[in-house]
Amino acid sequence: MLIYLLGDVLRLFAGSLTPGYIGDEPAKSWMWTVAAILMLVPIAMILTTLLTPAGPLTWITIAVSVGLVLFNLSAMPFKDFFDNMLIVISLGLNGFIVWYVWRMTH
Template sequence: MDPSRIVLAGGWISLMLVYLLGDVLRIFAGDFRPGEMDGRPVAGWTWTLAAVVMLVPVAMIMLSLLAPAGPLRWTTLVAAVLLAVLNLAGLPYPGLYDNLLIVAGVALNAVVVWQAWAWRPGLAVTPPG
């Protein structure tokens, strides 16, 4: 398997874990109120939209391993840039830990973008045997 695919999948796994860590810390820090975002009640469709956004890294893990190289490269670039912009749009967050995790997430997105941009499918060296 092309090593770039593994690096991309690893980047998406890392990003997903950063998102989950932020959610867990938000709950334990008391910065989470059920049914609210930014102190305001939200409609049910908002939670569905949040679930869709959180599923992007999950889907990209599988796509990184299974999708054809050409479409994967562009899908990766678009998804990573959109997630980075979405995360940066909310800055600054109330907790220092949240801001730190957003910076880490954006850095991971940058690594994924760089890896996808620099990737030249078909140039991978296949080990003998």
């Protein structure tokens, strides 16, 4: 999520972001709700890690990481290089998480 926030800040300073818009369309209330839920994923995963037994936690972690990869891929490509670079880094980190969790449990 810090990568998403970094991208948002850079987009603001680069002039690539129009306040009140997501992409080229005016953002609706539900879009901001989805964005807020997405930003809560890391907090939910910290709590899940602390409260869930190892077996189910493996599959939850893999599912969330794969979900984030698919979400990120659906938004590509961005017009600015730095956005694409940050998303590729995010994809790599999620791939590493899936590999690491799988390796630790199998």
